[in-house]
Amino acid sequence: MKKLNHDVLSRSGKEALQKARQKVIEQRDELIGKLDALRFDPHWYRRVVHTAAASLLLYYVLPAYEWVNNGKVYLVLGLLILGGIIEVLRIKGILHSKNFFGLRQYERERAGSYLYFSVAAVLLLVVFPQAIAIPCLLCACLTDPIMGEIRYRFGKTAGIIAGFFVSFILFVITWYSAGFTIMMIVSVVGACGAVIGETVKYKWIDDDFLIQMVPALVIVILMLGLIYLGVNVSLPVVLYPFGGTI
Amino acid sequence: MTQQNTEYMDTQAANEHVRRMAVLLSPVLIMTPLVISIILLVQWFIQGYLQHDARYTTELILGVVIIVGNILFDIPFVQSLRKSSTKKVHEHDKDLNE
Numbered sequence: 001m002k003k004l005n006h007d008v009l010s011r012s013g014k015e016a017l018q019k020a021r022q023k024v025i026e027q028r029d030e031l032i033g034k035l036d037a038l039r040f041d042p043h044w045y046r047r048v049v050h051t052a053a054a055s056l057l058l059y060y061v062l063p064a065y066e067w068v069n070n071g072k073v074y075l076v077l078g079l080l081i082l083g084g085i086i087e088v089l090r091i092k093g094i095l096h097s098k099n100f101f102g103l104r105q106y107e108r109e110r111a112g113s114y115l116y117f118s119v120a121a122v123l124l125l126v127v128f129p130q131a132i133a134i135p136c137l138l139c140a141c142l143t144d145p146i147m148g149e150i151r152y153r154f155g156k157t158a159g160i161i162a163g164f165f166v167s168f169i170l171f172v173i174t175w176y177s178a179g180f181t182i183m184m185i186v187s188v189v190g191a192c193g194a195v196i197g198e199t200v201k202y203k204w205i206d207d208d209f210l211i212q213m214v215p216a217l218v219i220v221i222l223m224l225g226l227i228y229l230g231v232n233v234s235l236p237v238v239l240y241p242f243g244g245t246i
Numbered sequence: 247m248t249q250q251n252t253e254y255m256d257t258q259a260a261n262e263h264v265r266r267m268a269v270l271l272s273p274v275l276i277m278t279p280l281v282i283s284i285i286l287l288v289q290w291f292i293q294g295y296l297q298h299d300a301r302y303t304t305e306l307i308l309g310v311v312i313i314v315g316n317i318l319f320d321i322p323f324v325q326s327l328r329k330s331s332t333k334k335v336h337e338h339d340k341d342l343n344e
Contacts, residue, residue, distance in 0.1 A: 032266070044323040045268065051319045052275040054312045055282045061289065101268040129283075142315040173307050238304050242289055 042102035047145045049102075053117065054141040057134065059125050059238065064241035070127045073126055087111045107204075116206035120213050128216055131235040135167075135174045136216045139194040143167045144211055147198055160195055167191035167215070177236040184227075186219055193218040271325065276320050283312040 059076070062068050091111065097103060101189040103112055117140060124133035143166045152161025171187035178186070193215030198207050226233050286309035294302030 041323075041326040044319070044326050047319045048272075048275050048316075048323045051308075052279050054315065055278045056307065057312070058282050058285070061282075061285060088319045099264050101264050138308075138311070142311070145316075145319055170311070171289065173311065177301075178306075237301070239286075239308070240289070240302065240305075241294070242285070 010232040012022045044048060045102050047148070049114070051141055052146045053121065054138060056121055056125065056137060060130055060134070061242050063243055076125055080118050083115050083118050087115045102239045110204060111206075113206040113208045116209035117212075120209045120211075124212055124216060126168050128220075129235050130238050131174060131178075132216050132219050134238050135171045135190060135196070138170045139167050139190075139197075140208060140212045142170065143194055144198055144208065149197075160199060163195045163198055164191045167194040175236060178234065182233060186222065189222050190215040190219055272323075276316070276324070279312055279316045283309040283316075286312070 059072055062072060071124065086095065090097060090100065091109065097108055100112065107113065120140070121137060124137055128136075143163050146166050147159045147163035150162040156216035168187050168191040171190040172183060175183040175186050194211055197210035197212070201207065202210075223233055223235075286305045288306040290302045290309065292307065293299050
């Protein structure tokens with residue numbers, strides 16, 4: 001009698017398990033079906049990836065413990081190396097380009113612009129002071145897509161004017177505490193650098209790299225020039241670590 | 247789809263897993279910068295506003311700039327997603343019913 005009950009229970013348990021498994025499979029198939037049905041514009045996807053990169057400012061806001069300071073440097077360098085390896089595998093044909101979403105046609109035989117963006121962003125975060133790195137990074141995140149959209153809708157000149165205006169504001173926001181004259185000089189020079197970096201097109205260097213590095217290098221040269229001329233220039237602190245000073 | 251899409255590699259031919267991954271990453275792309283800007287705004291509120299420290303004003307301005315900049319591009323992105331998904335999901339449901 002006991003054995004019979006056990007058999008009945010185990011059979012009903014198996015049936016319940018089978019039903020649950022079937023239900024999970026059905027739900028999974030339904031979810032996959034809905035995901036596959038979704039289609040979106042790669043153009044807007046790339047724009048959103050650009051603006052989402054503003055999240056990199058978290059780098060400066062993390063608490064200023066020694067292990068955090070070291071860890072974040074190793075993390076960004078590690079991610080960069082990983083991206084580099086993936087791109088080498090893609091260009092050599094080991095990884096197929098269809099495994100990447102939203103790549104442009106001209107990126108088929110050269111590194112994707114996301115790698116150029118990452119190289120410049122990591123250089124800015126690790127090498128440059130934050131007063132220079134933050135506006136240049138924001139130029140790539142905001143100026144680039146805004147300039148692209150305005151250029152597409154209203155023409156090249158309107159794009160350049162809008163790009164200069166947006167970059168100028170970004171530099172003013174980060175340099176306002178350095179004094180009016182320094183703020184204006186740095187903002188004009190930085191905005192010009194960002195617009196030149198975005199406008200000039202080279203086959204092997206992406207504008208995502210140039211829009212960050214050109215203004216950064218131009219401002220470094222400007223700072224060195226001002227120091228050489230005896231002008232007292234102190235770089236403003238833009239962001240403070242969460243919960244404490246630098 | 248816009249005319250600009252001709253300059254992109256054929257997304258229809260993209261690996262199914264990659265496309266699903268791109269779709270699943272969309273909420274992360276939208277939410278992460280918003281979370282970071284909220285962190286900046288909270289920092290300004292705690293250190294700048296409550297403790298009257300003017301050095302934290304940049305946190306406030308950058309937080310607002312990041313939120314505005316992101317929402318500006320998130321809206322057309324989500325619109326492009328919804329338009330195609332509504333149509334396609336209805337087609338998918340219709341196929342299932344048949």
